[in-house]
Amino acid sequence: MISFDRVSLEYQADRxxxxxxxxxxxxGSFTYLTGxxxxxxxxxxxxxxxxxxxxxxxxxxxxxxxSTLSRRQEPALRKQMGIIFQDNQLLNDRNVFDNIAFPLxxxxxxxxxxxxxxxxxxxxxxxxxxxADDPMALSGGEQQRVGIARxxxxxxxxLLADEPTGNLxxxxxxxxxxxxxxxxxxxxxxxxxxxxxxxxNTFDFPRLVIKQGRLLQSANSTIDGFNQHRPTGVxxxxxxxx
Amino acid sequence: MNSPTESRHELNPSTxxxxxxxxxxTKRGYALAQSLRQFKxxxxxSMITLLVLGITLALPVILLFAGNALQQLGMRNLEGESxxxxxxxxxxxxxxxxxxxxxxxxxxxxxxxFISRDEALALFQENSDIGDAIDVLGRNPxxxxxxxxxxxxxxxxxxxxxxxxxLRNQAGVARVQMDLRWVKRLHAVVSLIQLVGGLLAGFLxxxxxxxxxxxxxxxxxxxxxxxxxxxxxxxSSGFMNRxxxxxxxxxxxxxxxxxxxxxxxxxxAIREPAHxxxxxxxxxxxxxxxxxTQIISVICVSFLLGIVGAVSSLYRPSQQLTSRISNT
Numbered sequence: 001m002i003s004f005d006r007v008s009l010e011y012q013a014d015r016x017x018x019x020x021x022x023x024x025x026x027x028g029s030f031t032y033l034t035g036x037x038x039x040x041x042x043x044x045x046x047x048x049x050x051x052x053x054x055x056x057x058x059x060x061x062x063x064x065x066x067s068t069l070s071r072r073q074e075p076a077l078r079k080q081m082g083i084i085f086q087d088n089q090l091l092n093d094r095n096v097f098d099n100i101a102f103p104l105x106x107x108x109x110x111x112x113x114x115x116x117x118x119x120x121x122x123x124x125x126x127x128x129x130x131x132a133d134d135p136m137a138l139s140g141g142e143q144q145r146v147g148i149a150r151x152x153x154x155x156x157x158x159l160l161a162d163e164p165t166g167n168l169x170x171x172x173x174x175x176x177x178x179x180x181x182x183x184x185x186x187x188x189x190x191x192x193x194x195x196x197x198x199x200x201n202t203f204d205f206p207r208l209v210i211k212q213g214r215l216l217q218s219a220n221s222t223i224d225g226f227n228q229h230r231p232t233g234v235x236x237x238x239x240x241x242x
Numbered sequence: 243m244n245s246p247t248e249s250r251h252e253l254n255p256s257t258x259x260x261x262x263x264x265x266x267x268t269k270r271g272y273a274l275a276q277s278l279r280q281f282k283x284x285x286x287x288s289m290i291t292l293l294v295l296g297i298t299l300a301l302p303v304i305l306l307f308a309g310n311a312l313q314q315l316g317m318r319n320l321e322g323e324s325x326x327x328x329x330x331x332x333x334x335x336x337x338x339x340x341x342x343x344x345x346x347x348x349x350x351x352x353x354x355x356f357i358s359r360d361e362a363l364a365l366f367q368e369n370s371d372i373g374d375a376i377d378v379l380g381r382n383p384x385x386x387x388x389x390x391x392x393x394x395x396x397x398x399x400x401x402x403x404x405x406x407x408x409l410r411n412q413a414g415v416a417r418v419q420m421d422l423r424w425v426k427r428l429h430a431v432v433s434l435i436q437l438v439g440g441l442l443a444g445f446l447x448x449x450x451x452x453x454x455x456x457x458x459x460x461x462x463x464x465x466x467x468x469x470x471x472x473x474x475x476x477x478s479s480g481f482m483n484r485x486x487x488x489x490x491x492x493x494x495x496x497x498x499x500x501x502x503x504x505x506x507x508x509x510x511a512i513r514e515p516a517h518x519x520x521x522x523x524x525x526x527x528x529x530x531x532x533x534x535t536q537i538i539s540v541i542c543v544s545f546l547l548g549i550v551g552a553v554s555s556l557y558r559p560s561q562q563l564t565s566r567i568s569n570t
Contacts, residue, residue: 057483078476089471097260103475105272111264118254131257150475175404 001027001158001189002048007057009043009213017043019213025191027157030184032200033193035210044210045160048191049081050074058079060158063202079107082151082188086141086163090135096122096146097131103154113115121149125179148176152183159183161192164200177203273484276378277492280461291457295493295544296500298450301503303540305439307532312432325390325406325420331383333414335359337385342412344391349408350401352393359386385416399426454493454551461489462555487552492546500540505540506532 003024009017018040021241027123027170033041046052047059059066062080069077082103086182099138100121104114121130126144127138135143144164151159161180177199194200200207209216253261265271280286329338335358342356347500357365362384365377376383392405409418463470470481509531516529 051474071477073474073479078474081476083474089296089467091468091471093283093468097257097262101267102471105267105269106472106475106477106481108269111267114267115253115261119257122254122257128254129256131254132260154475 001025001029001062003058003060004044004190005058005060006049007047007054007059009040009047009052010055012150016055016213017208018047018054021210021213021215023208023215025189026034026117027237028184028187030181031192032205032207033210034192034195034200034207036195038131039210041195041210042162043192043213045083045162045191045206048158048160049083050077079103079154080155080156081158081160082154084147084159084161084164085153086166088135088147090146090150092135094126095131096133096135096138099135099146100150100153103150105152109154113174117153118149121153124128124182125149140176141168142173144168144172144176148179152188157189159188159190161190161194163194163196164192165194165196170198173199174202248357264270269481271483273481273488277488280489281492291453291493292496292500293448294453295497296424296504297464298446298453298498299501299544300504302439302443302544304324304508305435306540307440307505307509307536309432309436309439310532311530312428312435315552325392325409326516327385327388327390327409327412327418328416329388329414330361330416331385332370333386335386336412338388339350341412343410345409345412350405351390351391352510353391355389355391357387357389359384359529362387375462399429450497450547451554453550454497454548455555456492456554457493458486458490458555461486483556486556487549490548490550490552490555491545492548494545494551495541497548499545501544502532502540528531 001024004021007021008019021040021044034039034043038188043052047054048061050069053066061077064073065079090104097118100118101114104117109117114233118131119128122131123156124147127142127149130138130142130146135146138146144167148164151161159180164180168176173196178189181194181203262275263271266275273312329341333341333364335356339356340357345351345354359382363376363382366384367374388411390405406418406420409415465485472482511528513529513531
């Protein structure tokens with residue numbers, strides 16, 4: 001699904017955001033991307049989302065080689081991905097329904113499909129009665145759930161999350177993780193960038209550990225030819241129904 | 243959270259209220275709705291921009307309309323004019339009448355009227371204070387003449403001049419008389435107004451483009467978050483740029499409309515004084531209001547200006563977007 005082969009990203013002469021990074025994630029996997037601030041997590045996510053181009057190396061997503069990808073093809077590639085931000089990036093000039101509908105408008109969906117899908121996404125994240133609200137009227141956790149609903153409403157194959165629980169307390173973080181795991185269970189490949197040790201310890205999934213732009217051996221796998229497995233056992237801190 | 247058994251497709255009543263009109267969920271409808279929303283949200287700023295555009299475009303529009311009106315005045319005065327071709331005294335009345343007959347329908351001439359030597363003498367004696375003095379000569383010294391009335395295509399000074407030259411070259415014609423000086427002066431003034439109007443139109447069009455361009459750049463800044471998110475959600479450049487182009491087009495359209503309203507008000511205000519002034523010169527000139535075609539043309543040009551201004555400001559904004567993914 002996602003493979004990096006000796007990928008480097010040089011942002012200044014001899015200064016690397018990422019250096020010789022190789023790994024592959026299989027379809028339907030759930031993986032953490034961990035490391036300290038400035039380690040290169042965001043650079044890696046940007047490379048996957050094609051917001052940056054590597055200085056060297058080969059990236060493939062869904063068997064699409066980025067080295068042959070034209071600028072015109074980038075939007076179609078990004079439509080396969082859902083991206084969740086730490087600060088959720090909701091648009092405050094429109095209500096929750098329209099925020100979630102945004103990717104569907106971009107995708108050219110029919111009006112009836114938009115209604116159905118947004119409604120389903122709102123139900124899924126537990127905000128079925130908040131569609132008419134402004135995002136500013138929601139709590140931090142609710143806003144993040146709207147962000148997740150927006151990321152998944154167009155049914156992407158890959159979900160990239162950048163510190164999705166960064167601003168949230170432990171209980172809300174657990175709820176968000178439960179949601180992400182639900183989407184993973186339906187076959188979506190999930191990659192979460194985080195340095196939240198509490199989260200990493202509570203929900204045990206394979207990790208890609210980055211330090212100073214280099215990929216270190218992860219807890220569950222080897223780096224080269226990173227062999228990803230679907231998680232089998234997940235320790236949960238909360239027993240809240242999802 | 244809701245039960246998984248809850249209907250996925252049945253809209254919650256509160257959500258139903260959140261859903262906008264069907265057309266706003268299509269790509270083009272979304273772009274138009276966003277543009278209109280910006281006008282609605284920033285009413286005062288939008289109105290000021292439209293006023294600036296309207297006033298900027300109104301001046302060249304007024305000059306354009308005024309130039310056309312004055313040109314029509316010049317042409318209308320030429321339409322009633324005639325030339326007089328004086329014949330050699332050797333040309334007999336019969337020959338003169340035949341010449342007048344043969345000129346009709348040719349050389350841009352609508353009609354002719356032959357005035358025989360005797361008729362000319364009679365007219366002279368009737369209308370001149372020195373009519374009796376001619377008797378002293380004992381003969382008629384006046385030549386026959388042909389009055390020439392040009393057709394409607396021969397109304398410019400250049401065509402009149404060409405006709406005069408053609409008539410001069412006709413056998414039997416001694417001289418051709420037509421006082422074109424005032425017509426030439428009027429046309430020179432009209433040409434000057436049109437030239438100044440053209441130059442001003444050029445400068446002010448550029449100003450309008452800059453105003454629209456600057457407004458669009460501010461709009462781009464305002465919409466930066468939306469464009470960044472759209473970019474990450476897989477929006478094409480076309481999708482991201484469309485609301486901006488629609489905004490430019492709306493500014494152009496409404497600015498042109500405002501310019502026409504200002505120009506029409508100005509015309510209405512000066513119409514009566516212009517009529518009074520012309521009546522002092524025994525002229526029946528009336529300032530014509532701009533035609534519907536002229537007004538539509540101005541609005542169309544302004545509409546295009548808006549689009550050009552917006553497109554020129556875009557400069558591939560999707561490439562300038564920086565990712566919102568933070569540096570972690």
